[in-house]
Amino acid sequence: MNRRPTFLLSCLMFGIAFLYVPILSMIVFSFNNARLATVWGGFSTKWYGKLFQNDQVLEAAFLSLRVALVSATVATILGTCAGIALARLRRFRGRTLLSGMVTAPLIMPDVITGISLLIFFILLGSWIGWPAERGFTTVALAHITISVTYVTTIIQSRLSQSDLSVEEAAMDLGSRPWQVLRDITLPIISPAILSGWLLAFTISLDEVVVTSFVTGPGTTTLPILIWSKVKLGVTPDINALATIIVAVVTVGVLIGWAILTRSDRRRRRDMRLAEQSNA
Amino acid sequence: MPGSDLAPPSGPTDSPRQDGPREGPHEGPVARWFNRRGWSDLITGIPFFWLFFFFLIPFVIVVAMSFATRSPTSPPFSFGLDGGLLDFRSYARLFSDQLYIRALGISLWMAALSTVLCLLIGYPMALALTRLSPSVRTIMLMLVILPFWTSFLLRVYAWMGLMGTNSWFNRGLTALYNMVVPADWALRSIQMMNTNFAVVVVMVYSYLPFMVLPLYANLERLDMTLNEAAEDLGSRPWQVFRDVTLPLSIPGIIAGGLLVFIPVSGELVVPGLVGNPSNPMIGRVISDEFASARDWPMAATVAVALLVLLVGPMMAYSHFENRAQTRREEAP
Numbered sequence: 001m002n003r004r005p006t007f008l009l010s011c012l013m014f015g016i017a018f019l020y021v022p023i024l025s026m027i028v029f030s031f032n033n034a035r036l037a038t039v040w041g042g043f044s045t046k047w048y049g050k051l052f053q054n055d056q057v058l059e060a061a062f063l064s065l066r067v068a069l070v071s072a073t074v075a076t077i078l079g080t081c082a083g084i085a086l087a088r089l090r091r092f093r094g095r096t097l098l099s100g101m102v103t104a105p106l107i108m109p110d111v112i113t114g115i116s117l118l119i120f121f122i123l124l125g126s127w128i129g130w131p132a133e134r135g136f137t138t139v140a141l142a143h144i145t146i147s148v149t150y151v152t153t154i155i156q157s158r159l160s161q162s163d164l165s166v167e168e169a170a171m172d173l174g175s176r177p178w179q180v181l182r183d184i185t186l187p188i189i190s191p192a193i194l195s196g197w198l199l200a201f202t203i204s205l206d207e208v209v210v211t212s213f214v215t216g217p218g219t220t221t222l223p224i225l226i227w228s229k230v231k232l233g234v235t236p237d238i239n240a241l242a243t244i245i246v247a248v249v250t251v252g253v254l255i256g257w258a259i260l261t262r263s264d265r266r267r268r269r270d271m272r273l274a275e276q277s278n279a
Numbered sequence: 280m281p282g283s284d285l286a287p288p289s290g291p292t293d294s295p296r297q298d299g300p301r302e303g304p305h306e307g308p309v310a311r312w313f314n315r316r317g318w319s320d321l322i323t324g325i326p327f328f329w330l331f332f333f334f335l336i337p338f339v340i341v342v343a344m345s346f347a348t349r350s351p352t353s354p355p356f357s358f359g360l361d362g363g364l365l366d367f368r369s370y371a372r373l374f375s376d377q378l379y380i381r382a383l384g385i386s387l388w389m390a391a392l393s394t395v396l397c398l399l400i401g402y403p404m405a406l407a408l409t410r411l412s413p414s415v416r417t418i419m420l421m422l423v424i425l426p427f428w429t430s431f432l433l434r435v436y437a438w439m440g441l442m443g444t445n446s447w448f449n450r451g452l453t454a455l456y457n458m459v460v461p462a463d464w465a466l467r468s469i470q471m472m473n474t475n476f477a478v479v480v481v482m483v484y485s486y487l488p489f490m491v492l493p494l495y496a497n498l499e500r501l502d503m504t505l506n507e508a509a510e511d512l513g514s515r516p517w518q519v520f521r522d523v524t525l526p527l528s529i530p531g532i533i534a535g536g537l538l539v540f541i542p543v544s545g546e547l548v549v550p551g552l553v554g555n556p557s558n559p560m561i562g563r564v565i566s567d568e569f570a571s572a573r574d575w576p577m578a579a580t581v582a583v584a585l586l587v588l589l590v591g592p593m594m595a596y597s598h599f600e601n602r603a604q605t606r607r608e609e610a611p
Contacts, residue, residue, distance in 0.1 A: 005407065005410050007403070008403050008407035009407050009410075011403030011404055011407055012404045012407035012408065012419065014400075015400055015401070015403075015404040015423075015491075016404075018400070018487070019422070019423070019484070019487065019488075021441075022438050022440070022484070023426065023429070023433075023434070025437065025440060025441055026433075026436070026440050029440060038440055038443050038446040038447075040447075078325060079326070081326045082322075082327075082330075084322055085319070085322050085323040085326070089322075089323065094327055095323075097327075098323065098326065098330070101327075101334055102326075103600070104338075105330075105334055107541045107542075107589075109541070109542060109544065109545020109546075109562065109589070110542070110545065110547060110562075111545050111547050111562040111566055111582070112341070112545065112565070112582045112585070112586065114566075115341065115566075115579070116341040117337050119340055119341065119354075119579075120337035120340055122354055123354065126354065141333060142333075144329075144333075145330070145333040145334055148326065148329065148330065177318050177319070181318065181322075202428055206430045206431055206432070208431070208432050208548060209547050209548060223430065223432050226430075226433070227432060230435075230552060231551070231552065234436070234439050238436065239440070242430075242433045242436060242437070245430055245433060246430075246433065249429050249430070250429070253424075
């Protein structure tokens with residue numbers, strides 16, 4: 001198109017401003033000297049200092065990180081298996097059920113997921129004595145169950161875009177299925193595995209509704225702590241906490257994105273070289 | 280993987296390139312066993328049983344719970360108190376008590392409104408993204424995706440800061456409003472917090488990326504030569520949009536719309552923080568029945584009712600997703 005689509009571009013700019021103005025306003029007011037969170041009273045970093053003396057916040061952040069590490073790792077293993085199964089195995093028993101169970105949590109309202117897992121944990125606890133109490137384990141189990149869906153979707157779509165012929169060639173040359181898996185399939189999907197893990201990690205760090213149902217006394221993750229504080233209103237120290245979280249997430253996403261783009265570029269270059277050497 | 284280091288006699292790394300005959304492996308019995316049934320059962324079995332155990336069984340329990348009787352025991356329910364195995368009293372209450380019908384109605388209405396607004400804001404954004412040069416497009420796309428990775432809770436919180444009566448945003452809007460209306464209608468501040476309006480604004484804000492990304496994925500794949508052909512044949516730009524782009528982007532609109540509509544209708548955080556407490560949405564009702572009233576059968580019944588209302592949209596979503604998936608697989 002040779003014309004500049006002015007109308008569309010101004011819509012895009014408006015939309016991006018809409019997305020960023022609230023966050024930027026929150027960041028600005030985290031440096032507010034005044035006690036009132038929404039009226040400007042001079043520049044100060046005192047709320048950040050207070051935050052780092054707050055053991056409750058630091059403990060919650062540490063707990064959230066541990067839950068996220070465990071649940072992202074397990075969810076990535078489960079989701080990679082499910083993604084390979086759904087994309088590469090044509091027929092197996094329970095295929096319809098598995099693909100249904102993979103899609104359904106994606107579109108299940110959080111409240112219902114939370115209540116059903118809580119009832120399940122309570123009943124299981126009274127029938128077989130496990131889980132005896134709700135806490136780290138139940139929260140991690142819930143987070144894994146939510147994230148598996150997303151990891152599976154990422155792996156599955158990556159595999160369905162890639163060429164089956166390399167795997168078939170290896171099979172024809174006498175490789176056993178698990179060798180094909182180890183030497184070809186897994187290297188193909190390794191960027192997808194990384195982005196699946198990152199997504200599962202952020203989902204776990206961010207999850208509040210399901211967590212509020214399945215958590216127990218003494219297991220306060222960071223979002224649960226923030227939720228209980230935010231219900232009481234806007235305060236400068238939450239602005240500061242929010243600013244730190246936004247900064248960490250932004251840096252993390254940019255790094256992850258840079259790694260993925262680089263590996264993608266390298267893969268394309270390798271493919272081009274391979275084609276040239278064939279020609 | 281069990282057995283992986285037992286199997287290949289020729290060393291683990293060079294086996295894919297071995298020039299053996301084509302008829303399958305002849306190695307040890309362990310490798311043969313593993314090859315025949317192990318690996319595919321393993322990679323399907325593990326996620327299958329996980330989801331069966333932690334998704335399907337809890338879900339079936341909720342459906343069964345909706346037919347249970349509330350009782351003062353712990354856990355607070357029982358089956359078959361009055362002779363019959365199923366108790367339909369929760370369902371009777373669902374239809375007789377105005378609270379539930381009203382909450383369902385409000386939730387679906389808010390979800391529909393948020394979806395339409397997301398579409399009106401998100402469609403031009405997605406279309407604009409496809410018209411940018413690749414390098415600018417990457418940056419803009421990143422700007423749209425970034426808030427989606429940032430904490431949902433904090434994005435809602437950011438709006439609480441904007442909508443409070445003392446905030447610069449509220450004062451600015453109030454000043455604008457007072458300039459437009461006659462002097463005796465003037466306001467000191469606009470009541471935005473704890474209204475349905477606030478809920479819709481924050482929902483649109485929070486779910487906008489869910490609308491833009493599927494739309495962009497759809498619009499990006501459209502064949503621009505069709506637009507050029509229509510222009511060459513004398514169509515005005517808006518005619519090209521109406522007759523070419525819009526009909527071809529319907530799958531994207533449906534995917535984005537459902538990704539907004541379904542989660543918004545069950546949303547708990549947004550109405551809890553900025554909504555009107557006397558107009559509870561259905562998520563709040565479910566959680567209150569469960570936690571405050573300790574009426575598990577009623578909570579389960581309302582949950583089932585919400586799912587029944589969403590089942591149409593959900594089936595539509597998975598239908599369109601499956602079709603898109605097969606199209607991607609069939610594409611050369």
